[in-house]
Amino acid sequence: MAAPTVTAPAAPVRPAPQNPTRDAYRWPARVFVLPGLLIVAVLLYLPFVWTSYLSLTEYNGLGDPEFVGLEKYQAMFADAGFATSLRNTLFWVLGTLVFPVGFGLLIAVLAHGIKGSFWYRVPFLLPYAISGVAVGVIWTFILQSGGALDEALMFLNLPGADLRWLLDAPLNTFVMIAAATWQGAGVNALLFGIGLQSIPKEPIEAARLDGASGWTLFRTMTWPMLTPLTTVVIGLSIVGSLKQFDIIWAMTKGGPGASSETLALTMYKETFVSNDYGFGAAVAVFLTVVTVAASVIYLRRQLADAKGA
Template sequence: MTTSVAPAPPQPRAESPAFRGPTGRRKGRRTGFLWFALPAIVLYVLVVVYPTLSGAALAFTDSKGGRSADFIGLQNFVRLANDPAALASIVNTVVLTVSLVVVQTIVALMLALGLHQRLRTRGILRTVFFLPFILPSLIVGVLWQFLYSPDGPIDSVLDSVGLGFLAPLWLGDSSIALWSVIVALIWQNVGFSMVVYLAGLEQIPGELYEAAAIDGASGWRTFWNVTRPLLGPATTINLTLTMVGALKIFDQIFVMTNGGPGYATDVLSLVTYRQSFVLGNWGYGSAIALVLAMIVAAAAFVQLWLRGKVEVDR
């Protein structure tokens, strides 16, 4: 006669950090990462968030910097809407931004397409075109101020070929001063846009061009149906960065013209500086800066939204 013994029921094990397995360890790691990120978060709040909110709050006060500020509601924005200098700067900012976005994008794309070919000197040419972008903005302003001076190289070349009578006051004539500044800005920044497009071209598979050639597609049709659509992400990056950068232009104009002659080259960033730090109108200057920030944010949002809509339609 055999006797069987039933196994004892398993005893519940006590919870311990070691028994909790990978879930407990993951939670611990996440908590550790948060502690490591805390100094950066605090620094970001102190350096970026707090000054931004403080500046936005000043826009609704009559702060002069040296006394207590009183809340005045939207009076600074009403003043902005009736200020000829501020309105002229808004127009100049829009003209400068649109010109840079359109002309710089077209020139950069043409350069990228040319330098994407198998040229022996393409490495050198890429460096030459990109070099102005790494120059300090103040140096670029001083350089072009010299080039545009009456005794500068541009007027000297015109004189040497008998066209000296065509040389205007490049930075002193209110009708062309802004366009002279735009040329200098395109010269400085077109290399960056070119590199963005070159990076986009490198991502396009060569098989697509081979297939287009087999189908007998012309160069223009290949560009329009193959290259252009696949450069969409590069175009989005280029347009967004160019637009935001153009809206915030300050250094070059400050050095070359300081907004003159008159209000011919004044832009919002320059008016903000002048009102805040030269005239001491901190409240009014903050209002202009807030408007500029809203324009920059809106422009970037619209660009990204339009690009996303195009991608969805495809």
């Protein structure tokens, strides 16, 4: 007869030990963070709350705002000029993602691995040191009617000398995106170059031994390893394109008429040129919501893809 099996009693479950060090530093850490939170609240949140209130009022900068509810938002969405600004802003977002980011990546990949590659990137990086207004002035000299580009095309007997680069829409928006590309591609190339240098060499060498090269090597190995940096670059590009102002103001001031305005220019002109603070505030609130929503949706999608990988 087999002996009965004796089961040892289960060990009592003890609570996880507390970390007195972490608890001791929790409140001091909050005290140190508090000044930064107050600065953010004063410089960002409170102005946004005040702007949101102004968007519900009729106000010309003098006297007291008169509450009108959602009238300014209704007028904004019914305005044909707002639709043009929204279209041009979309052009800027798409153009900034394709050209400055795309050219920056291309420059970084072509220069990567070349001895003294930094000096190949310097000519593309120099325009980034120039202010947006200066970039607009330079490109206005090139693209204005009878400007440097028209003279060069006429001298070389090439087509395009009769084009009104800054006067016809949406051509004026496209050439201003080209100016922004000239300014921004270099810094994107620098960022992508740093990302390429941080990629470990062992997986790349293993892929080369397996026969991968050229586009296949870049698509299957290099590009996935650049994903974290690409997320940052594209996120910054989206936010920057939604707020683009200085180059457009220096080159066309949103004209002729309002044909090249973006949401940022519409906000400025309605507030400080037309003195319609309520309408300008409504555009500002709409632009803020779009910018935050675009950033959050993009980052959440990238983080979800990273977790699923």
